[in-house]
Amino acid sequence: MEENITLEDIIRPENLVFQKTKLFTEKPLSYCPGCGHGVIHRLVLEVLEEMGISEQTIGVAPVGCSVLAYEFMDIDMQQAAHGRAPAVATGIKRVFPEKFVFTYQGDGDLAAIGTAETIHACNRGENITIIFVNNGIYGMTGGQMAPTTLPGMRASTCPYGRDVKSMGHPLKITELIAQLPGTSFVTRQAVHTPGNVRKAKKAILKAFQNQKEKKGLSFVEVVSNCNSGWKVSPVQANKWMVENMFPFYPLGDIKDV
Amino acid sequence: MKELRLMKGNEAIAEAAIRCGADAYFGYPITPQSEVMEYLMAERPEQRTGMVVLQAESEVASINMIYGAAGCGKKAMTSSSSPGISLMQEGLSYIAGAELPCLVVNVVRGGPGLGTIQPSQADYFQATKGGGHGDYHLIVLAPASVQEMCDFVKDGFDLAFQYRNPVMILTDGAIGQMMEKVELFEQIPRSETQPEWACVGKPATRGRSIITSLELDPNRQEQFNLKLQKKYREIEAKEVRYEKIQCDDAEYLFVAYGTSSRICQKSVQLAREKGIKVGLFRPISLYPFPYEAIESLSKQVKGILSVEMSAGQMIEDIRLAVHDRIKVQHYGRFGGMMPVPSEILQQLETQIIGG
Ligand SMILES: Cc1ncc(C[n+]2csc(CCOP(=O)(O)OP(=O)(O)O)c2C)c(N)n1
Ligand code: SF4
Numbered sequence: 001m002e003e004n005i006t007l008e009d010i011i012r013p014e015n016l017v018f019q020k021t022k023l024f025t026e027k028p029l030s031y032c033p034g035c036g037h038g039v040i041h042r043l044v045l046e047v048l049e050e051m052g053i054s055e056q057t058i059g060v061a062p063v064g065c066s067v068l069a070y071e072f073m074d075i076d077m078q079q080a081a082h083g084r085a086p087a088v089a090t091g092i093k094r095v096f097p098e099k100f101v102f103t104y105q106g107d108g109d110l111a112a113i114g115t116a117e118t119i120h121a122c123n124r125g126e127n128i129t130i131i132f133v134n135n136g137i138y139g140m141t142g143g144q145m146a147p148t149t150l151p152g153m154r155a156s157t158c159p160y161g162r163d164v165k166s167m168g169h170p171l172k173i174t175e176l177i178a179q180l181p182g183t184s185f186v187t188r189q190a191v192h193t194p195g196n197v198r199k200a201k202k203a204i205l206k207a208f209q210n211q212k213e214k215k216g217l218s219f220v221e222v223v224s225n226c227n228s229g230w231k232v233s234p235v236q237a238n239k240w241m242v243e244n245m246f247p248f249y250p251l252g253d254i255k256d257v
Numbered sequence: 258m259k260e261l262r263l264m265k266g267n268e269a270i271a272e273a274a275i276r277c278g279a280d281a282y283f284g285y286p287i288t289p290q291s292e293v294m295e296y297l298m299a300e301r302p303e304q305r306t307g308m309v310v311l312q313a314e315s316e317v318a319s320i321n322m323i324y325g326a327a328g329c330g331k332k333a334m335t336s337s338s339s340p341g342i343s344l345m346q347e348g349l350s351y352i353a354g355a356e357l358p359c360l361v362v363n364v365v366r367g368g369p370g371l372g373t374i375q376p377s378q379a380d381y382f383q384a385t386k387g388g389g390h391g392d393y394h395l396i397v398l399a400p401a402s403v404q405e406m407c408d409f410v411k412d413g414f415d416l417a418f419q420y421r422n423p424v425m426i427l428t429d430g431a432i433g434q435m436m437e438k439v440e441l442f443e444q445i446p447r448s449e450t451q452p453e454w455a456c457v458g459k460p461a462t463r464g465r466s467i468i469t470s471l472e473l474d475p476n477r478q479e480q481f482n483l484k485l486q487k488k489y490r491e492i493e494a495k496e497v498r499y500e501k502i503q504c505d506d507a508e509y510l511f512v513a514y515g516t517s518s519r520i521c522q523k524s525v526q527l528a529r530e531k532g533i534k535v536g537l538f539r540p541i542s543l544y545p546f547p548y549e550a551i552e553s554l555s556k557q558v559k560g561i562l563s564v565e566m567s568a569g570q571m572i573e574d575i576r577l578a579v580h581d582r583i584k585v586q587h588y589g590r591f592g593g594m595m596p597v598p599s600e601i602l603q604q605l606e607t608q609i610i611g612g
Contacts, residue, residue: 091325
């Protein structure tokens with residue numbers, strides 16, 4: 001064991017074990033500490049960098065906590081109206097069929113206000129990638145009930161817990177769109193442990209490779225946390241997610257053709 | 258060689274779209290304009306020019322597909338009729354806020370609500386005063402013939418790209434459905450390049466192209482709004498269009514656009530046969546509205562009858578132009594009804610000349 005290891009030794013290039021992808025801008029992430037959005041951004045950008053396709057990629061940011069994704073990702077991007085990212089991405093992909101196009105959407109955006117756009121983009125088999133961040137709540141607007149809020153789970157618009165009799169059941173939109181012939185790869189991932197991060201990255205990589213092979217729509221759900229909206233600490237949030245979200249939204253590939 | 262064809266207004270829109278080198282059309286069926294997409298699909302524009310045509314799941318989707326394609330610097334358009342245009346308002350506000358060029362055709366039908374499929378001009382306020390949320394304007398062109406339906410598609414795209422602003426062709430079911438002779442312009446090739454602001458994928462040599470209407474800092478949002486307003490003042494100064502018919506010796510004036518102006522042309526003839534000197538002023542650009550031209554005519558004529566297939570919307574702009582100097586009244590049929598030339602003349606006689 002080295003005795004007098006100095007700072008210079010530690011930061012030597014050959015000792016580098018982790019580096020921020022070049023596709024992150026210098027802008028500090030605005031997400032709450034512990035939020036999954038930052039990790040998921042990184043995975044998307046790492047995949048674009050490793051595939052060498054960032055110069056041919058156009059991203060679509062939603063309305064939601066990730067509305068400012070275009071400030072953090074050093075690629076060309078469009079900001080879409082709430083729920084309309086799949087339609088915007090369709091417009092882009094149809095005029096630029098050779099470019100890589102992805103949307104990055106929350107559950108309110110993708111599975112409530114934008115349900116029609118989601119289902120029809122999937123059904124047409126638009127050759128795009130959808131990254132769906134499911135945190136079971138409306139983060140940006142302060143923790144209201146989402147289409148994916150669990151039964152009994154509290155949110156600011158269901159302060160006594162989601163009553164499925166009057167408020168409806170959580171929507172498993174990922175299972176739903178997997179039924180459509182236009183989707184080629186549908187998977188559910190998480191990023192709360194290094195192992196899950198690695199798996200999620202593989203899934204995102206595959207989702208972009210599918211675009212190259214013109215396979216149709218690839219859909220990657222990432223079950224994530226929202227410690228601010230759930231009103232718990234980041235550590236408790238991940239624990240709660242494992243215990244409550246995963247049984248309802250089981251991880252793994254749902255469709256791969 | 259001039260190419261003459263007998264066409265419906267809606268077909269002329271579609272043919273002009275292909276010929277002016279449009280890159281994409283996204284739309285959703287609604288009467289009385291479904292022929293636009295039907296014609297396009299039958300023409301196989303993907304083979305003729307490489308133009309993309311896609312039937313969307315709704316007007317909400319189609320206007321957002323336009324946003325995406327326009328954000329790539331492409332010439333994208335849609336067409337619809339009143340209820341569908343209402344659904345597009347959020348998207349149009351985003352397009353105006355992101356300063357994207359595009360063309361939207363509204364073949365107006367009678368409302369409110371599901372209303373009727375018959376022609377109407379009751380969407381004037383929505384088209385010219387913003388329509389969606391926030392301080393913005395569409396450039397609005399009002400064709401009065403099938404020829405202008407064709408020509409304004411090309412002009413509309415030119416204006417849209419010149420000002421990076423959405424352009425609307427505001428027409429109605431009558432012009433959309435009627436057949437007239439059209440002289441078609443020659444095929445213009447689709448552009449192979451995109452403007453520098455477009456999203457095309459970011460090369461290492463430039464900064465990011467970002468298409469957005471978001472600016473959370475109110476100071477910067479105000480600055481952006483001031484920039485937009487400056488653009489609108491420039492449009493108001495440079496892009497006013499109108500036509501004057503028999504106005505030189507006129508003592509009275511009809512002001513009417515689109516279908517109403519066609520009907521009023523006959524009313525002018527009937528009036529002059531009776532010895533009443535009436536002229537017709539036809540606004541072609543509804544935004545920017547020809548305030549100054551109407552103001553100067555108001556110094557010459559004794560009264561104005563605004564004729565519109567609505568309960569009276571454009572009359573507010575005419576009154577603004579006239580500053581109460583002379584009498585301005587409205588005559589309209591609405592809910593899908595159209596006035597006949599003799600009843601318009603009668604209204605002039607009772608409301609303006611006799612009144
Ligand atoms: C048309 C429209 N309706 C409502 C809103 C307000 N709004 C902004 S973000 C949001 C919910 C976002 O939640 P989600 O998609 O789950 O993303 P998260 O913030 O949790 O990442 C809502 C309702 C809006 N911006 N536009
Ligand atoms: S509010 Fe929730 S989703 Fe939004 S940044 Fe914070 S933790 Fe993440």
